[in-house]
Amino acid sequence: MARVTSADVARESGVSRTTVSYVLNAKHGVTITEATRLRVLSTAERLGYTPSAAARTLRSGRSDLVLCVLPNWTVGPVIDALIDHLTTELADHGLSMLVYNGRSNRPLAELWRAVTPCAVLGLGAFTEADAQAMRRAGIQVVGSALDEDPHPEIFVVPQANIGGLQVEHLAERGHRAIAYAAPADDRLAAFADRRLRGVVAECERRGLPAPVVERVDLDVASAVAAVRGWRSGDEPATAVAAYNDEVALAVLSGLRAEGLRVPEDVAVIGVDDIPTARLAAPALTTVWQAIDAQASYLVASVLAALDENVEPPQRPDDVFHVIERDST
């Protein structure tokens, strides 16, 4: 059961491979008799012909695969939703997206050379060397970054703004002593550092004391230790900005264990609006991200990179907002 090739279709249709190729690719500028066209099409269909991507890629140096490189992050509902949107939107444009989880330290080059994608979509930033190597090989590089950056072509999800938004929400409710709950998982450091930076900056801007930072593991004991740290100084924190909702839930459990009421004694705000945020006691106030808008922007960027005639998209703004619930 050998593979069906264009030669088979040509033979069966009584035409040359050239014609088959013209017909199947709806080649512009060549005119093929309607009868021939139909015959080729139906033969291809009947034989179950699908072009060999390997051959096509070898020929053109370009495939219709988009390689999405995921850094060594933990994948929660947010990234999951992003990938979901990216996959379906790219599929609408005839592109298949494959996700590579960059957990190992294999050189990235090995992978993209192997796959020969038409574009590589980096959810985290690439090293300059990697990016250059890909561009030289004719692969479009679309990256996103975690904060402002000299490259205007790179999509930015300004993580710092998230921290700023958390502080703004808390300060508007009269809190002055704001603490920060950092994640214990190092894979999150890239995000955590930037969000914290935003928290610190906004506190400074508002003349609030610098936030006391504690690492919070996802267990009650760790959260209790953090809570004690926050409450022990001469100006005990009355509000906690947490790295994300999971950390915020840990903080909630620590507060509960210490007999503190939320939000009366201490207010808590998370990030992500994970499904269980609204189920917490009390329901968790959090920062929501417009993942669909981010996905659409990235897809549009890929399409623009692939085709000069397509305009690069406008950056979406207003991709965050606070969802106020009962914990603040």
Next chain:
Amino acid sequence: MARVTSADVARESGVSRTTVSYVLNAKHGVTITEATRLRVLSTAERLGYTPSAAARTLRSGRSDLVLCVLPNWTVGPVIDALIDHLTTELADHGLSMLVYNGRSNRPLAELWRAVTPCAVLGLGAFTEADAQAMRRAGIQVVGSALDEDPHPEIFVVPQANIGGLQVEHLAERGHRAIAYAAPADDRLAAFADRRLRGVVAECERRGLPAPVVERVDLDVASAVAAVRGWRSGDEPATAVAAYNDEVALAVLSGLRAEGLRVPEDVAVIGVDDIPTARLAAPALTTVWQAIDAQASYLVASVLAALDENVEPPQRPDDVFHVIERDST
């Protein structure tokens, strides 16, 4: 900046492409002078040569890519961990795993023909037609399934056993009226149906009344409605087996809203041991899965499929156990 090919390496080394190929692939059975070998190797290194996978694939009809097909499921920490393990373990064997999120309804054939992977690893089952087409094309198909199945070569994560384990745990604590909390997200139906089937079967085996099933959305109102349903009959449920931890957390919030104590009035058990399960009030009892063992088994299956000399692995057993916390 054209691509560096084996011809470039050959020219620079003063040998033929044949020799370059032999050296670089450490071809068994041919002897190459050590001097030549070293020269070729260093030239390749210096030029930054990486073979074109497209050409190699075209030539051999086989790539070193493993395509992992993810059905339209929601990806939580469990699947995330599974993919993580699969990626790193396959990388250790020189295989790159790419994940395809089968959200759209594009025919699978388009994808695997485009990628020409050496193996396709299905996390859900393939249709028989898809599986046959792939095998015919010489692609190894390794699938996993959700329950027992006529195909012994397919890995099975017996979802029904999870349900059985939940009931066993609850029944041993004296519960007779056991309710079931099903998820509202249809993408989970494949799992949910099987787990429920296990719950029903185990109740029957123990002579317990059939469980009252309520769909529970991930919000308090929905959970409250479910709780009322379970508590209204003439034999009010004293225990709830939930589809997974998220649903269990919703149940917890519904119970709380109704003023019922856990576990005194109603016990709750989930599945997955998500990070926030231990943070709930009370900490959630749940069923844990040995994801690493499942991943290792799948990787070993892929390797065995790829190489006749490699023995297929033994199925891991004992991949589940109950983690008892405070909600039961």
Next chain:
DNA sequence: CTGAAAGCGCTTACAG
């Protein structure tokens, strides 16, 4: 021990 040549399946200038 090493090289010349064929061929994997495709697309596309170039002829007719």
Next chain:
DNA sequence: CTGAAAGCGCTTACAG
């Protein structure tokens, strides 16, 4: 309007 031929980069029988 259609076909013969070249070439993408690789590997491997087959010679020498």
